Amino acid sequence: MSFLAALRFLTAIPIPFKREQWDRPLTQQQFARSLVYYPLVGLIIGGILCGLYWLFSTFLPSILTYALIVSSLAFLTGALHLDGLIDTFDGLAGGHRSPERRKEIMKTPDVGAMGVVAGVVALLLKFAALASIPESHIYAALVLMPVLSRWSMVYAVFHYPYGRGAGMGKELKSGSSAWVLPTASVTAIIFVAIAGGWLGVISMACIWLLTVVLAGFFQSKFQGLTGDNYGAINEIIEFAVLLLVVLFSFNNWL
Known part of the structure; x- marks a missing residue:
C-alpha cells in the first residue's frame, strides 16, 4: 500500500485498482513509509523515459525527441515538482521578506514573474543538457536523473526541519521510522550503480553535496523546508544529474 501511495503521489500514472480501495484514507505511518519507495518510483519513471x-x-x-522527453517527464509527474520550483522562487523573490511572508506567497494561487522564469529556465536547461549527452550515455542519464532526484527529497525530508505547522511534508517527516532513509539510500545506490556504474556512484556523491547546500539555503530562507521546497530540490537535482553526465562524457573523465 505504501508503494502505491508513493507511485500515486509522485506520478500521474493511472493506478489499476478499484476506486473504493483509494477512498480509504492512508494512515500517517503508511504515508510516511512511502518515502522508502521514492527511488523505486524514480526507477519506474526512468524506465518509462x-x-x-x-x-x-x-x-x-x-x-x-529531447523536447518530447522533457515534456513527458512533466506530464508523468503531473508537473508536481515543477510547481514546487515555481512557488519556491516566487517566495524567494523580492529581497528582504520575512520567512513567514515568503511562505504565505508560496501558498497563494497566483504565479509571479520570478516563478515563471524559474520554470521556463529549468525546462530549457534540461532540454539543453539532454541534447548534449551522447547516445552512449543517454539511457543511463534517463535512469539516474529520476532516481537521484527522488532520493534527494527523502534526504531533505529526514535531515531538515519542516517549515509549516501542518502539511504533507510534516506527515512524511513525523511518521517516518529511522530505517526509511538508510533503506532508500541503499536502494538508490544499487539502482544508480547498475544503471551508471562508477558514473552513477560518483553522481550520487555529488548530488548528496548539492542537496545539503540546497536544503540548507532553503532552510535559511523559509525557517525550515516545505513541500514546495522539496519539489524545487527535485527539479534542480534533475538538471544537476544531467549536467554531471554531460561533464563526465564530454571531458572523457570515465
Missing part, C-alpha cells in the same frame, strides 16, 4: 526515448528517436529527429 527510456522506452519513450527509444520510440521517439526511432521515428523523430533528435531535437524533437
Whole structure:
C-alpha cells in the first residue's frame, strides 16, 4: 500500500485498482513509509523515459525527441515538482521578506514573474543538457536523473526541519521510522550503480553535496523546508544529474 501511495503521489500514472480501495484514507505511518519507495518510483519513471526515448528517436529527429522527453517527464509527474520550483522562487523573490511572508506567497494561487522564469529556465536547461549527452550515455542519464532526484527529497525530508505547522511534508517527516532513509539510500545506490556504474556512484556523491547546500539555503530562507521546497530540490537535482553526465562524457573523465 505504501508503494502505491508513493507511485500515486509522485506520478500521474493511472493506478489499476478499484476506486473504493483509494477512498480509504492512508494512515500517517503508511504515508510516511512511502518515502522508502521514492527511488523505486524514480526507477519506474526512468524506465518509462527510456522506452519513450527509444520510440521517439526511432521515428523523430533528435531535437524533437529531447523536447518530447522533457515534456513527458512533466506530464508523468503531473508537473508536481515543477510547481514546487515555481512557488519556491516566487517566495524567494523580492529581497528582504520575512520567512513567514515568503511562505504565505508560496501558498497563494497566483504565479509571479520570478516563478515563471524559474520554470521556463529549468525546462530549457534540461532540454539543453539532454541534447548534449551522447547516445552512449543517454539511457543511463534517463535512469539516474529520476532516481537521484527522488532520493534527494527523502534526504531533505529526514535531515531538515519542516517549515509549516501542518502539511504533507510534516506527515512524511513525523511518521517516518529511522530505517526509511538508510533503506532508500541503499536502494538508490544499487539502482544508480547498475544503471551508471562508477558514473552513477560518483553522481550520487555529488548530488548528496548539492542537496545539503540546497536544503540548507532553503532552510535559511523559509525557517525550515516545505513541500514546495522539496519539489524545487527535485527539479534542480534533475538538471544537476544531467549536467554531471554531460561533464563526465564530454571531458572523457570515465
